[in-house]
Amino acid sequence: MSAKTEIEVLRDEQPLHQFLTFRLSRVQAKLNAQANALLQRHADLTLSKWRILALVGAAGQTRLSELARIAALDKGLLSRNLKLMIEEGLVVAKQDDVDHRVQHLSLSTKGQDLFDKTLPKMRERQAKLREPLDARELDALSSALDKLEIAADWRGDDV
Amino acid sequence: MSAKTEIEVLRDEQPLHQFLTFRLSRVQAKLNAQANALLQRHADLTLSKWRILALVGAAGQTRLSELARIAALDKGLLSRNLKLMIEEGLVVAKQDDVDHRVQHLSLSTKGQDLFDKTLPKMRERQAKLREPLDARELDALSSALDKLEIAADWRGDDV
DNA sequence: ACAGAATAGTTGACCGGTCAAATAAAAAGT
DNA sequence: ACTTTTTATTTGACCGGTCAACTATTCTGT
Numbered sequence: 341m342s343a344k345t346e347i348e349v350l351r352d353e354q355p356l357h358q359f360l361t362f363r364l365s366r367v368q369a370k371l372n373a374q375a376n377a378l379l380q381r382h383a384d385l386t387l388s389k390w391r392i393l394a395l396v397g398a399a400g401q402t403r404l405s406e407l408a409r410i411a412a413l414d415k416g417l418l419s420r421n422l423k424l425m426i427e428e429g430l431v432v433a434k435q436d437d438v439d440h441r442v443q444h445l446s447l448s449t450k451g452q453d454l455f456d457k458t459l460p461k462m463r464e465r466q467a468k469l470r471e472p473l474d475a476r477e478l479d480a481l482s483s484a485l486d487k488l489e490i491a492a493d494w495r496g497d498d499v
Numbered sequence: 500m501s502a503k504t505e506i507e508v509l510r511d512e513q514p515l516h517q518f519l520t521f522r523l524s525r526v527q528a529k530l531n532a533q534a535n536a537l538l539q540r541h542a543d544l545t546l547s548k549w550r551i552l553a554l555v556g557a558a559g560q561t562r563l564s565e566l567a568r569i570a571a572l573d574k575g576l577l578s579r580n581l582k583l584m585i586e587e588g589l590v591v592a593k594q595d596d597v598d599h600r601v602q603h604l605s606l607s608t609k610g611q612d613l614f615d616k617t618l619p620k621m622r623e624r625q626a627k628l629r630e631p632l633d634a635r636e637l638d639a640l641s642s643a644l645d646k647l648e649i650a651a652d653w654r655g656d657d658v
Numbered sequence: 659a660c661a662g663a664a665t666a667g668t669t670g671a672c673c674g675g676t677c678a679a680a681t682a683a684a685a686a687g688t
Numbered sequence: 689a690c691t692t693t694t695t696a697t698t699t700g701a702c703c704g705g706t707c708a709a710c711t712a713t714t715c716t717g718t
Contacts (some may be wrong), residue, residue, distance in 0.1 A: 360640070366570075366645050373651075575708095
């Protein structure tokens with residue numbers, strides 16, 4: 341019984357393209373491209389901008405740091421995108437007059453309109469994506485994502 | 500019964516940060532960072548290089564276009580990374596002598612060694628990631644990924 | 659045999675996301 | 689009051705991934 345090389349084991353038991361993370365990143369890339377195409381076509385938005393639009397909209401009023409915290413988005417990314425969106429008149433920023441560091445962010449009417457116009461399309465997409473999944477799968481997927489997210493925080497110092 | 504605005508509906512029923520795709524991209528970003536950190540620490544590899552190493556290793560002998568097809572990786576990405584990996588002596592490229600366009604790729608001994616050295620760490624990580632998931636969840640996650648990948652190919656021309 | 663399509667791979671341009679440093683203001687400690 | 693630390697945001701540098709254009713070679717159809 342000769343020992344198998346790692347490569348043979350991999351080939352036999354779990355080809356790379358079945359690694360959870362590998363598949364995940366493929367799927368995610370595709371979803372990303374899909375969303376970007378959809379947004380471009382309907383709203384002249386990038387995915388990042390759409391997310392920020394939705395986050396600001398849902399929050400009603402926030403600040404950059406809160407968005408970064410809640411959505412785990414990069415501050416730099418937020419700062420740059422918000423700057424653009426403010427220039428485009430989608431978001432309004434109002435300086436706090438007690439703490440001069442913070443800006444209060446909210447959607448302009450234009451931003452709300454764009455959001456209201458776009459959301460149904462995105463909802464429809466979400467529905468299309470969920471459609472092939474039954475309730476049990478959705479549920480399991482959801483809890484699996486939660487657990488993966490937690491496991492992804494672990495820095496494997498012992499491995 | 501006043502109609503709710505889209506924003507209210509969103510807030511009530513399905514906040515953005517619960518959108519499947521949003522969570523997916525967050526989880527994926529974290530997993531990515533985790534993998535990169537692990538690889539940096541143990542093997543001086545990027546995630547892309549590791550994947551290519553594993554793909555070439557598992558295939559035994561391939562060509563760029565085959566990798567692109569199988570793994571749905573970008574040709575440019577592959578070309579650049581392979582060029583580096585060939586320089587680093589991890590991969591050997593041998594020109595086909597009938598079709599002068601194609602290069603046959605395989606791992607060098609050094610590449611194999613690196614792969615054999617790294618795979619257990621990566622496997623351990625995969626195991627750690629799967630660990631908190633029960634069989635039902637793993638199963639659902641797997642089939643959900645397949646279904647999502649299919650659904651992600653749909654370009655919503657009717658939406 | 660030859661023109662045009664297809665295929666393999668490389669390269670350049672660009673863009674989004676990430677990280678770290680810089681700036682600025684406020685809070686906390688002494 | 690004054691130095692240090694923390695917090696909020698901006699900016700610069702960089703890197704990976706994507707897309708399109710380009711080169712080189714082979715295949716196909718007439």
